Amino acid sequence: MPGSRKTRADYYIGLMSGTSGDGVDAVCVRFDEGAPRVVLAAHSYHPYPEPLRQRLLALMVPGENEIERMGVLEEQLAEIFAAASSEVHRRAGLAATDIAAIGSHGQTIRHRPRGPHAFTVQIGNPARVAERTGIATVADFRRRDMAAGGQGAPLVPAFHQWLFGHATRARAIVNIGGIANITIIPAAATSAATQGFDTGPGNALLDGWARRHTGQPQDTDGRLAACGQVYGALLGLLKDDPYFAAAPPKSTGREHFTSEWLDERLRRLGRDLDAADVQATLVALTADTITEALAPLAPEEVYLCGGGTANPVLVAAIAERLAIPVQTTARLGLDPQLVEPTAFAWLAREAKAGRPGNLPSVTGARHPVVLGALYPA
Numbered sequence: 457m458p459g460s461r462k463t464r465a466d467y468y469i470g471l472m473s474g475t476s477g478d479g480v481d482a483v484c485v486r487f488d489e490g491a492p493r494v495v496l497a498a499h500s501y502h503p504y505p506e507p508l509r510q511r512l513l514a515l516m517v518p519g520e521n522e523i524e525r526m527g528v529l530e531e532q533l534a535e536i537f538a539a540a541s542s543e544v545h546r547r548a549g550l551a552a553t554d555i556a557a558i559g560s561h562g563q564t565i566r567h568r569p570r571g572p573h574a575f576t577v578q579i580g581n582p583a584r585v586a587e588r589t590g591i592a593t594v595a596d597f598r599r600r601d602m603a604a605g606g607q608g609a610p611l612v613p614a615f616h617q618w619l620f621g622h623a624t625r626a627r628a629i630v631n632i633g634g635i636a637n638i639t640i641i642p643a644a645a646t647s648a649a650t651q652g653f654d655t656g657p658g659n660a661l662l663d664g665w666a667r668r669h670t671g672q673p674q675d676t677d678g679r680l681a682a683c684g685q686v687y688g689a690l691l692g693l694l695k696d697d698p699y700f701a702a703a704p705p706k707s708t709g710r711e712h713f714t715s716e717w718l719d720e721r722l723r724r725l726g727r728d729l730d731a732a733d734v735q736a737t738l739v740a741l742t743a744d745t746i747t748e749a750l751a752p753l754a755p756e757e758v759y760l761c762g763g764g765t766a767n768p769v770l771v772a773a774i775a776e777r778l779a780i781p782v783q784t785t786a787r788l789g790l791d792p793q794l795v796e797p798t799a800f801a802w803l804a805r806e807a808k809a810g811r812p813g814n815l816p817s818v819t820g821a822r823h824p825v826v827l828g829a830l831y832p833a
């Protein structure tokens with residue numbers, strides 16, 4: 457692109473290690489306020505070795521000796537985050553000094569947004585990331601919003617609004633990670649506030665059931681689900697969870713929608729089901745809870761992102777429940793797998809500029825706050 461080569465330190469790195477615990481997605485990007493537009497310089501994905509993933513997933517539910525296990529994993533993840541950052545800027549042909557900051561979400565291992573001592577924990581020591589990379593690192597994005605009375609989640613809606621907002625059409629962005637979240641961006645012409653919340657499980661239960669019955673970490677391309685039939689009585693039991701009917705603001709985590717959560721409902725059902733039927737029913741749960749959350753918000757366009765977009769059975773289930781066509785964010789110029797890491801690169805930019813990154817209309821915080829802490833280069 458003529459003239460697109462910018463002066464140093466115009467670029468940001470974003471790192472996202474989501475609730476699926478599958479790996480870290482990294483982007484090296486520049487933000488163009490004009491359009492607005494994301495200029496992608498490079499991206500990379502670093503899957504975690506299976507034993508590491510297992511240890512991460514194990515830390516997401518209460519267990520023995522958590523501080524010790526967390527301490528070690530925090531440093532191991534930081535090394536991976538640092539390596540991912542260095543690789544992605546090299547891939548872009550850029551030096552560390554060309555990067556203004558890394559926005560590192562970290563790995564959520566616990567998220568308890570309700571109660572008198574609400575807390576959320578993301579690990580991946582940012583001091584080590586800054587030390588290893590020589591790049592300023594912004595991390596710990598969620599806790600200030602929570603301290604201001606918010607859910608600390610979801611945080612991606614402000615970025616969705618910046619990049620995907622449209623003058624005359626209300627758009628929904630649906631991110632299907634381990635947990636699924638939606639953002640509804642009203643047409644800019646109206647003065648309505650952007651809304652958003654976690655709808656419940658995205659891929660988390662799908663991955664867990666597939667692992668148990670196929671030995672694979674996911675139901676690749678929805679092959680198991682495609683052989684099954686939705687079992688209505690089970691779907692009803694799953695949808696009875698009060699989270700789904702609760703009014704926003706709301707957010708949730710893997711520690712709520714666990715394999716034990718599913719097992720308990722299977723026991724209540726009191727009958728053995730075919731593994732494929734359970735998988736198909738879990739697809740219906742994700743699709744139903746997303747589309748039922750969208751319905752009252754009446755978006756005119758729906759765009760999907762996140763790893764769930766790679767599951768054609770899940771995408772078809774969502775599409776068949778909506779009256780309007782479903783597309784992915786690729787249609788809007790950003791690869792669906794890169795939306796979340798790019799959001800944290802953008803939030804790092806906002807933090808460095810001293811601008812708030814939360815949307816109180818989404819998180820329920822008392823006021824807008826600057827998100828994250830800066831670890832200098």
Ligand SMILES: Nc1ncnc2c1ncn2[C@@H]1O[C@H](COP(=O)(O)OP(=O)(O)O)[C@@H](O)[C@H]1O
Pocket residue numbers: 473474475476477478479632633634635659660662663674675676677678762763764766767768796
């Ligand atoms: N080919 C595929 N078939 C089915 N599911 C897939 C496929 N590729 C990715 N996924 C799903 O996407 C998940 C990763 O999505 P991601 O957006 O990274 O989630 P998170 O933000 O929670 O890490 C995987 O755990 C898996 O469930």
Ligand SMILES: [Mg+2]
Pocket residue numbers: 472473474475476477478479480481763
């Ligand atoms: Mg992921």
